[in-house]
Amino acid sequence: MWRRVASLSSSISSSFLAQTASRLNTWESLTTGIAQQAKGVIAPKEKTPFITFVLGGPGSGKGTQCIKIVETFGFAHLSAGDLLRREIASKSADGAMILNTIKEGKIVPSQVTVKLIQKEMELSDNHKFLIDGFPRTEENRVSFERIIGVEPNVVLFFDCPEEEMVKRVLNRNEGRVDDNLETIKKRLTVFQALSLPVINYYSEKGKLYTIKAIGTEDEIFEQVRPIFAAFEQTVG
Ligand SMILES: Nc1ncnc2c1ncn2[C@@H]1O[C@H](COP(=O)(O)OP(=O)(O)O)[C@@H](O)[C@H]1O
Numbered sequence: 001m002w003r004r005v006a007s008l009s010s011s012i013s014s015s016f017l018a019q020t021a022s023r024l025n026t027w028e029s030l031t032t033g034i035a036q037q038a039k040g041v042i043a044p045k046e047k048t049p050f051i052t053f054v055l056g057g058p059g060s061g062k063g064t065q066c067i068k069i070v071e072t073f074g075f076a077h078l079s080a081g082d083l084l085r086r087e088i089a090s091k092s093a094d095g096a097m098i099l100n101t102i103k104e105g106k107i108v109p110s111q112v113t114v115k116l117i118q119k120e121m122e123l124s125d126n127h128k129f130l131i132d133g134f135p136r137t138e139e140n141r142v143s144f145e146r147i148i149g150v151e152p153n154v155v156l157f158f159d160c161p162e163e164e165m166v167k168r169v170l171n172r173n174e175g176r177v178d179d180n181l182e183t184i185k186k187r188l189t190v191f192q193a194l195s196l197p198v199i200n201y202y203s204e205k206g207k208l209y210t211i212k213a214i215g216t217e218d219e220i221f222e223q224v225r226p227i228f229a230a231f232e233q234t235v236g
Pocket residue numbers: 056057058059060061062063064065168169171172173213214215216217220
């Protein structure tokens with residue numbers, strides 16, 4: 001499993017390795033095997049995790065493009081929204097709070113969302129993760145870094161005009177409690193106020209890949225494909 005065998009010897013960039021090594025203490029809580037591996041107890045043949053954050057407003061096409069990335073490049077797809085909806089469906093202790101937050105178009109406390117993502121990452125056999133719809137706030141971003149102990153390798157931003165996003169969401173037809181005009185307006189305000197600063201942060205760090213999210217699904221994927229193709233050799 002990925003959490004037990006994240007490698008210190010993969011051919012991924014040296015800056016990423018340095019970052020991973022410097023965060024060993026935090027990382028260890030998630031990846032107990034690293035310390036053993038560093039001591040040579042386990043043969044270092046497994047792969048370093050590769051994390052992509054998939055950002056964009058509601059209806060910008062994140063989920064649709066994630067399916068194509070999974071099919072083409074073999075990533076594991078973790079949708080923050082899907083994980084939260086699963087919590088609601090399972091009637092967990094946080095379910096009612098999550099439902100109310102989603103109905104209001106607000107953001108669920110980071111601790112809750114990061115724990116769900118962490119659990120999925122730990123259970124996955126994959127080392128390549130698409131984390132869809134996260135981080136949506138600076139609080140989300142900092143919380144992920146603190147709890148998981150790593151930064152993303154790539155951040156995708158699906159840049160879509162508001163008018164198009166509203167049209168798509170209203171036609172989505174998945175029975176979601178937040179796919180109505182009133183909630184969409186709130187979500188767009190939250191996106192502008194809280195999510196755009198996160199996108200700007202990654203732009204400044206040189207990690208952001210902006211996709212013009214209008215056109216057919218296939219046309220948009222042709223902008224996405226070369227980004228992952230360029231990383232394929234190093235990531236595996
Ligand atoms: N390029 C596109 N053109 C038109 N509709 C699209 C396109 N991409 C996705 N959609 C549709 O728009 C809706 C929102 O897409 P989705 O992938 O769920 O977006 P997000 O996850 O960003 O909210 C879905 O009904 C989807 O089928």
